[in-house]
Amino acid sequence: MSLLVTGSIGIDTVETPFGKRESVIGGSAIYFAYAASFFTPVRLVGVVGEDCPPHYFDVFKQRDVDLGGLERRKGSKTFRWHGRYHEDVNVRDTVSVDLNVLAERAPKIPQNYTDSRYVFLANTHPALQREMLCCLEQPRLIVADTMNLWIQTERDELVKLMKQVHGLVLNDEESRLLTSKTNVIEAARDVLKLGPKFVVIKKGEHGCVMCSASDTFVLPAFPADKVIDPTGAGDSFAGGMMGYLATQGGGLSPATIKRALAFGTVVASFTISDFSLAGLQAATRDAIDQRWFEYKQAMSF
Amino acid sequence: MSLLVTGSIGIDTVETPFGKRESVIGGSAIYFAYAASFFTPVRLVGVVGEDCPPHYFDVFKQRDVDLGGLERRKGSKTFRWHGRYHEDVNVRDTVSVDLNVLAERAPKIPQNYTDSRYVFLANTHPALQREMLCCLEQPRLIVADTMNLWIQTERDELVKLMKQVHGLVLNDEESRLLTSKTNVIEAARDVLKLGPKFVVIKKGEHGCVMCSASDTFVLPAFPADKVIDPTGAGDSFAGGMMGYLATQGGGLSPATIKRALAFGTVVASFTISDFSLAGLQAATRDAIDQRWFEYKQAMSF
Numbered sequence: 001m002s003l004l005v006t007g008s009i010g011i012d013t014v015e016t017p018f019g020k021r022e023s024v025i026g027g028s029a030i031y032f033a034y035a036a037s038f039f040t041p042v043r044l045v046g047v048v049g050e051d052c053p054p055h056y057f058d059v060f061k062q063r064d065v066d067l068g069g070l071e072r073r074k075g076s077k078t079f080r081w082h083g084r085y086h087e088d089v090n091v092r093d094t095v096s097v098d099l100n101v102l103a104e105r106a107p108k109i110p111q112n113y114t115d116s117r118y119v120f121l122a123n124t125h126p127a128l129q130r131e132m133l134c135c136l137e138q139p140r141l142i143v144a145d146t147m148n149l150w151i152q153t154e155r156d157e158l159v160k161l162m163k164q165v166h167g168l169v170l171n172d173e174e175s176r177l178l179t180s181k182t183n184v185i186e187a188a189r190d191v192l193k194l195g196p197k198f199v200v201i202k203k204g205e206h207g208c209v210m211c212s213a214s215d216t217f218v219l220p221a222f223p224a225d226k227v228i229d230p231t232g233a234g235d236s237f238a239g240g241m242m243g244y245l246a247t248q249g250g251g252l253s254p255a256t257i258k259r260a261l262a263f264g265t266v267v268a269s270f271t272i273s274d275f276s277l278a279g280l281q282a283a284t285r286d287a288i289d290q291r292w293f294e295y296k297q298a299m300s301f
Numbered sequence: 302m303s304l305l306v307t308g309s310i311g312i313d314t315v316e317t318p319f320g321k322r323e324s325v326i327g328g329s330a331i332y333f334a335y336a337a338s339f340f341t342p343v344r345l346v347g348v349v350g351e352d353c354p355p356h357y358f359d360v361f362k363q364r365d366v367d368l369g370g371l372e373r374r375k376g377s378k379t380f381r382w383h384g385r386y387h388e389d390v391n392v393r394d395t396v397s398v399d400l401n402v403l404a405e406r407a408p409k410i411p412q413n414y415t416d417s418r419y420v421f422l423a424n425t426h427p428a429l430q431r432e433m434l435c436c437l438e439q440p441r442l443i444v445a446d447t448m449n450l451w452i453q454t455e456r457d458e459l460v461k462l463m464k465q466v467h468g469l470v471l472n473d474e475e476s477r478l479l480t481s482k483t484n485v486i487e488a489a490r491d492v493l494k495l496g497p498k499f500v501v502i503k504k505g506e507h508g509c510v511m512c513s514a515s516d517t518f519v520l521p522a523f524p525a526d527k528v529i530d531p532t533g534a535g536d537s538f539a540g541g542m543m544g545y546l547a548t549q550g551g552g553l554s555p556a557t558i559k560r561a562l563a564f565g566t567v568v569a570s571f572t573i574s575d576f577s578l579a580g581l582q583a584a585t586r587d588a589i590d591q592r593w594f595e596y597k598q599a600m601s602f
Contacts, residue, residue, distance in 0.1 A: 206507035218521035
């Protein structure tokens with residue numbers, strides 16, 4: 001089933017204890033789309049400025065990612081982000097961020113994408129996320145991501161969005177900010193009261209928690225002894241998860257969601273093994289399946 | 302198989318967001334012994350001062366815990382600890398700590414305990430931990446815990462101890478301090494180079510990591526939406542783990558260790574559900590087995 005993603009596309013500069021990469025491709029929709037494309041065809045909707053080098057999108061040449069929803073806007077500049085990770089790569093500083101084109105009007109969803117059944121609204125202004133939903137004809141599964149900024153400044157819009165989506169993905173810090181609960185399980189249950197059928201709380205190196213009305217489960221991250229660049233891990237996780245779900249059809253049983261979270265976990269472990277998209281580019285579906293099986297074995301006792 | 306534990310016995314005062322308990326029974330050996338006694342007979346070696354109310358040990362009346370190694374030392378005072386947990390119960394301040402009798406000579410291991418095959422050296426000065434080992438005739442499995450203080454002030458002694466034990470249990474912060482590695486998997490592998498055959502790194506609400514030469518696996522904590530008092534969680538975890546291992550005999554296969562870690566995880570989830578020992582006192586072996594099964598199911602996909 002075709003999977004639609006809308007989110008940011010950026011030009012990133014990243015510094016980690018293992019080196020620096022300047023002006024590399026990044027953004028939530030990019031990581032998500034690449035990660036999901038291991039499982040299902042992806043339709044990417046996003047906008048860049050005219051400064052974005054066309055060769056950036058060569059990374060998708062061998063992938064089943066439809067770039068028909070990619071807008072190159074004249075007179076605008078691409079979103080830029082510069083981050084610096086500490087020796088403890090779980091901590092990062094934002095050196096600079098320029099929203100540029102992301103602060104302008106949202107890109108349009110092409111007419112031939114309106115039949116998309118699986119939709120991921122990567123992090124952006126919740127009003128724009130809601131706008132995207134309007135033109136979808138019969139979505140089967142809509143999952144949204146969000147961030148601190150919107151929880152703090154656009155809570156009303158976010159609350160409206162949460163009534164329109166099936167799932168919400170956010171990190172532990174964001175879940176605390178949204179619910180004022182420090183316990184992550186309690187926070188997850190409070191999120192459910194706001195509308196989504198399920199919530200996934202990402203805890204970085206500590207894995208994730210999924211809560212629905214009937215189930216709560218936790219999965220650890222894939223044990224990685226070298227994290228080169230954590231950028232995009234959460235978006236890749238979401239991409240792996242949604243990519244797998246889009247292939248499953250039918251209802252979302254707890255077992256299906258759990259397997260999907262495990263695929264997300266494994267795909268993210270490839271992302272963090274190198275800078276920018278290099279970790280994902282080095283992956284194959286076979287390598288993902290093999291690591292998934294190892295992970296499954298490691299979890300069972 | 303009989304399991305010997307040596308460690309602290311204390312009079313605790315604990316404040317958490319859910320209340321305060323003054324002068325309640327605590328200490329690493331106490332939590333460990335109670336937790337392990339769900340699985341196997343336990344021999345407790347520890348020392349208190351003459352101020353310790355005899356009724357404190359009534360908690361063990363229904364348990365298979367041999368208190369023959371408990372010394373009540375005249376003229377000495379019992380170890381006291383006062384801790385205060387933040388709204389986020391993963392963070393705590395030590396309001397006061399009085400080593401008292403723990404700063405004196407170690408208690409003796411009774412002659413009839415020297416045949417113990419399974420031994421847990423709960424956290425205390427590493428020189429004392431080594432002293433304990435001298436009188437053991439044929440230990441099959443020795444596991445030690447430690448803490449920041451000894452890593453910082455008694456590293457040489459600790460390094461000597463690590464060559465004499467099979468397993469080391471410590472928390473993530475301690476593992477970073479010991480190895481100067483921020484990545485927990487890398488830290489675990491560095492610990493192995495110091496001698497132990499396996500190392501378990503406890504990550505509190507984020508579960509644990511086990512590393513040996515041939516295996517690495519991670520387990521999440523049991524999802525708990527209400528943590529009343531986290532005191533003793535790590536010691537209960539170790540108690541559940543060692544208690545189970547002591548019943549297994551034979552070699553320690555990766556599968557056996559994994560099941561043991563899962564029992565430790567589940568037992569700790571009872572501990573944190575109430576103040577002091579009340580959570581463990583409310584548990585039964587049946588309830589532990591049932592929760593263990595739920596946890597196992599939640600992990601498999």
